[in-house]
Amino acid sequence: MFRSIKQWFIGALSMYIGLSAFDVYAQDGEGLFKQKCATCHQPHKDGTGPKLFKVRDKWASGGAKDGSIYQWVANWSAAAASDPYAAKTSQLKATAMSQFPELAGKQKDIDAIFDYIDAQPDPAAAPAAGATGAAGMPTDGAEMEEEGSFSWIWIILGVVFVVIIMAVGGVRRQLNIATRVSEGKPANEHLSFSEEFKAWAWKYKRYVGIAGLVIVISLIVSLFLSLYSIGVVEEYQPSQPIAFPHDIHAGKNGIDCKYCHNSVGKSKSASLPTVNVCMNCHKQINGNTPEQQEQIKKIYDAAGWDGSNYTGKTKEIVWNKVHVLPDHVYFNHSQHVTVGGVDCKQCHGDMTKQNETARVVPVKELNEIEGNIPLTKATFTMGWCIECHAEKEISSGSLDTKGDGYYNEIHNRLLKDKKLYNSYLEDKKVSVKELGGWECAKCHY
Amino acid sequence: MKVKFKAFAQISMVALLLAACTANPDSSGLEYMPDMYRSPAIEPYVDYGEVRGQVNEDLKMQRSAMVPPKYTIPFWGTDSATVHTMLPYMRQPGSAFGQTHGLFFLDLSKNADVDYEYKAAAADKNPIKLVNAEQAEKVFEEAKKLYQTNCNHCHGEKGDGQGPMVASGAYAGVPAYSNLTIAEGQMFYSIYYGKGMMGSHASLVNKREIWTLIHYIKRFQDPNYGKFDDKGMLMSVGTKPASDTTAVKK
Numbered sequence: 001m002f003r004s005i006k007q008w009f010i011g012a013l014s015m016y017i018g019l020s021a022f023d024v025y026a027q028d029g030e031g032l033f034k035q036k037c038a039t040c041h042q043p044h045k046d047g048t049g050p051k052l053f054k055v056r057d058k059w060a061s062g063g064a065k066d067g068s069i070y071q072w073v074a075n076w077s078a079a080a081a082s083d084p085y086a087a088k089t090s091q092l093k094a095t096a097m098s099q100f101p102e103l104a105g106k107q108k109d110i111d112a113i114f115d116y117i118d119a120q121p122d123p124a125a126a127p128a129a130g131a132t133g134a135a136g137m138p139t140d141g142a143e144m145e146e147e148g149s150f151s152w153i154w155i156i157l158g159v160v161f162v163v164i165i166m167a168v169g170g171v172r173r174q175l176n177i178a179t180r181v182s183e184g185k186p187a188n189e190h191l192s193f194s195e196e197f198k199a200w201a202w203k204y205k206r207y208v209g210i211a212g213l214v215i216v217i218s219l220i221v222s223l224f225l226s227l228y229s230i231g232v233v234e235e236y237q238p239s240q241p242i243a244f245p246h247d248i249h250a251g252k253n254g255i256d257c258k259y260c261h262n263s264v265g266k267s268k269s270a271s272l273p274t275v276n277v278c279m280n281c282h283k284q285i286n287g288n289t290p291e292q293q294e295q296i297k298k299i300y301d302a303a304g305w306d307g308s309n310y311t312g313k314t315k316e317i318v319w320n321k322v323h324v325l326p327d328h329v330y331f332n333h334s335q336h337v338t339v340g341g342v343d344c345k346q347c348h349g350d351m352t353k354q355n356e357t358a359r360v361v362p363v364k365e366l367n368e369i370e371g372n373i374p375l376t377k378a379t380f381t382m383g384w385c386i387e388c389h390a391e392k393e394i395s396s397g398s399l400d401t402k403g404d405g406y407y408n409e410i411h412n413r414l415l416k417d418k419k420l421y422n423s424y425l426e427d428k429k430v431s432v433k434e435l436g437g438w439e440c441a442k443c444h445y
Numbered sequence: 446m447k448v449k450f451k452a453f454a455q456i457s458m459v460a461l462l463l464a465a466c467t468a469n470p471d472s473s474g475l476e477y478m479p480d481m482y483r484s485p486a487i488e489p490y491v492d493y494g495e496v497r498g499q500v501n502e503d504l505k506m507q508r509s510a511m512v513p514p515k516y517t518i519p520f521w522g523t524d525s526a527t528v529h530t531m532l533p534y535m536r537q538p539g540s541a542f543g544q545t546h547g548l549f550f551l552d553l554s555k556n557a558d559v560d561y562e563y564k565a566a567a568a569d570k571n572p573i574k575l576v577n578a579e580q581a582e583k584v585f586e587e588a589k590k591l592y593q594t595n596c597n598h599c600h601g602e603k604g605d606g607q608g609p610m611v612a613s614g615a616y617a618g619v620p621a622y623s624n625l626t627i628a629e630g631q632m633f634y635s636i637y638y639g640k641g642m643m644g645s646h647a648s649l650v651n652k653r654e655i656w657t658l659i660h661y662i663k664r665f666q667d668p669n670y671g672k673f674d675d676k677g678m679l680m681s682v683g684t685k686p687a688s689d690t691t692a693v694k695k
Contacts, residue, residue: 039620040641047618048545048641094541095641096559230475238471253616254609256594262649269489274510276547280644281599285615303547310547316508321491324473327484 029116032109036100043120046308047284048095052117059085067107074104094309169193231326232378237359238320242298244357251352257344265338268331272319275302322358323348323380330443340392340432346372347379389437393429410435512550530572530653536562538638546639562634569630573656578673581660585671588661591654595646604665618642622665632659 040048059069064085072079072086076097079086103109173196201208249255258264260273278299286300286307287293300307304314325331336342344351349361350369360379367374373391377383411430414420420434436442476482485496494505521531537554538546539562554562575581599619601608606619618641627635636655639645650658664670669680 035624038618040618042617094544094559231477233473236473238473252609252613253598254613255598258594259598259649272490272509274648276644276648279547280646281610281616283644284617284642305547309544310549312543312547312549317510318492318506319490319509320471324482324491326476326482327486327488328481 029109029112029114033113033116036103037113040095040097043117044122045284048093049097050092052114053120053122054118056114056118070107070110073100073110073113074106075099075101232381233324233360234362234379235359236322237357238322240320240357241317243295246351246354246356246358248355257351264333264344266334268333270333275299275314275317279303279305323360325380328444329382330445340394342392343371345369346388385443386433386438389432392432394432394435515550526572527653530656531651534637534647534652536566536569536634539563542638546645548638548645563631566630566634567628569628569633571629571656571659573653573660575660575671575679577677581671581673584657584660585664588657591650591658592661595650596658599643604662622662625666629659629663632662 037052041050041052043053044051056069062085065083068079068083068086071082072089076086076090076099080090081087173193249260250257260277261270262273262277263269263271282296282299283305285296287296298317299305302315302317304311337344346366348358349366351358363375363377363379363384366372366379373388375384375387375391377387414424414430414434424430424434431437483496484491487493490509492506494501496504518533519531521528538548538551539559540553540555540557541559542548542551543553556562558564573584575584597608598610599608599616600606600622601611601619604622606621608619610616611619625632633655634640635643636650636658637645637647637652646655660671672680674680
């Protein structure tokens with residue numbers, strides 16, 4: 001009786017072990033790979049660890065001892081101690097591999113992982129259909145060339161036009177002389193072009209006067225229009241050292257603006273990302289197309305990254321400032337972003353669709369963006385700033401004057417000024433203007 | 446002489462008109478009073494190689510971003526708890542961090558064990574304590590914003606390693622937080638100096654922000670983390686094994 005129970009117990013135990021073992025073997029290679037390996041290894045690309053495609057064949061042909069690769073997966077240092085090939089492999093990367101004692105002796109599991117890896121197609125060998133970003137990356141040079149040739153056409157046309165006018169004038173003069181000669185009159189050859197023109201203008205003085213007036217007025221109008229455009233920097237897009245497509249980063253890959261322009265909520269300046277921020281992703285991403293690879297290579301040169309290690313030989317990047325405010329204007333990003341809660345797109349437009357480097361987005365385009373306060377004056381002019389200060393609502397809640405904060409003090413002032421208080425009662429909204437956002441010294445000091 | 450002057454004036458007028466046709470893309474256009482636009486005081490990202498017509502080669506911009514002088518300590522006020530949190534990090538990057546993460550400008554650990562400091566970091570505790578439900582709520586609120594900005598694009602909204610960067614196929618190999626078995630001090634070390642593919646985030650988030658983020662990350666591992674029960678006591682958290690499988694190295 002007792003013996004049979006014992007036998008039954010042993011049977012149950014062995015069955016349990018068998019079942020649990022089966023349970024582990026039934027785990028797919030994909031799941032194991034993603035859970036344990038994928039953080040550092042990829043099938044076709046070196047990362048923190050080397051690529052693993054056909055790694056079993058590589059070890060076998062490299063002269064590794066039979067089975068040492070399985071030992072390596074569980075405990076690489078033990079394998080390196082017993083197999084010279086494994087010892088050589090351990091020198092490949094500076095980062096030491098994790099140990100997986102739970103995989104020790106589980107050759108079938110490890111084979112499942114390797115089978116999964118070997119079944120993965122190489123994305124680099126596939127036609128670069130996924131490389132959509134390349135089309136949206138025109139180089140600055142091509143664009144400049146286009147613009148230049150465009151203005152040259154006008155210059156050439158103008159020169160041709162002047163030549164035609166002069167030729168026609170010359171022919172007319174010759175004909176005039178010829179008719180005068182045939183009519184028996186003196187040839188009048190001593191008359192210069194200008195004297196002839198004067199005579200002609202005197203003859204048709206009414207039309208010449210009207211035409212002259214029209215020309216003078218249009219010149220004055222265009223002069224004033226061009227004077228108004230002085231200091232307006234809409235569409236300003238200086239050349240940059242690296243053709244950075246904002247749409248791929250902020251749009252397709254969903255990176256927050258504030259990740260790269262990190263200090264925007266903390267300081268006056270929004271900050272350009274330092275190259276270590278680029279390398280947080282580009283350590284792995286080296287581009288799908290030759291154009292992308294060429295641009296990303298510039299990041300690698302700046303960071304001193306040779307493809308598998310940092311060399312310590314770094315280079316500088318000099319970006320060109322796009323949004324330049326005059327010296328007599330004080331603008332603070334953190335005040336607008338953190339305190340005012342203004343979205344980046346209110347002033348900088350929808351960067352998830354900007355496939356080039358940054359530019360000053362014209363106010364027309366800014367107004368088309370959903371959620372933006374519509375403004376009329378040109379971007380980056382004072383009119384544009386104060387228009388927004390009059391519109392932007394700071395607080396829609398009740399006026400709290402109980403605290404001792406900076407804004408409570410301002411709220412208090414708002415309550416005591418009758419005119420201001422009435423304008424607040426009209427719409428129950430507090431705009432920047434009502435808090436003194438139109439005072440000169442807010443921005444000019 | 447007079448004729449010569451006339452011709453000269455005419456030619457220069459034409460030349461001026463022609464010059465107006467070509468646009469320099471790096472010029473932002475005419476300014477009313479340039480000396481009111483260009484600041485002689487130093488502003489970030491402005492090239493001071495030429496100010497008010499004066500060329501100064503020494504001041505020409507060499508680089509856009511600069512590292513603060515070594516061993517400088519930012520001023521964080523007089524609140525001792527804040528100052529203590531914000532003091533320079535006491536753990537050094539491992540000796541391989543120059544090669545793997547480009548941290549050559551820091552003092553690297555001289556210990557033969559590349560992960561000596563990382564292992565020691567397991568003992569570090571989060572200085573931001575959760576004392577009551579209200580305060581914890583505030584910490585998690587701030588952490589959520591920080592997470593959205595700094596972590597979300599790779600680690601994903603749910604902390605499962607499936608952020609938009611991974612979903613778009615651009616990036617691979619982001620671990621799910623639930624698979625991590627590292628101590629909170631090691632999380633700090635990994636965010637501060639980087640780990641594996643992830644680079645150092647010390648320039649993006651300061652020490653207080655990293656510790657705030659760690660509270661948020663730990664909630665991905667245990668939904669009850671940082672929550673308070675009816676009696677106002679911290680809810681018990683399923684303790685994870687303290688041993689770190691990824692830390693055992695040479």
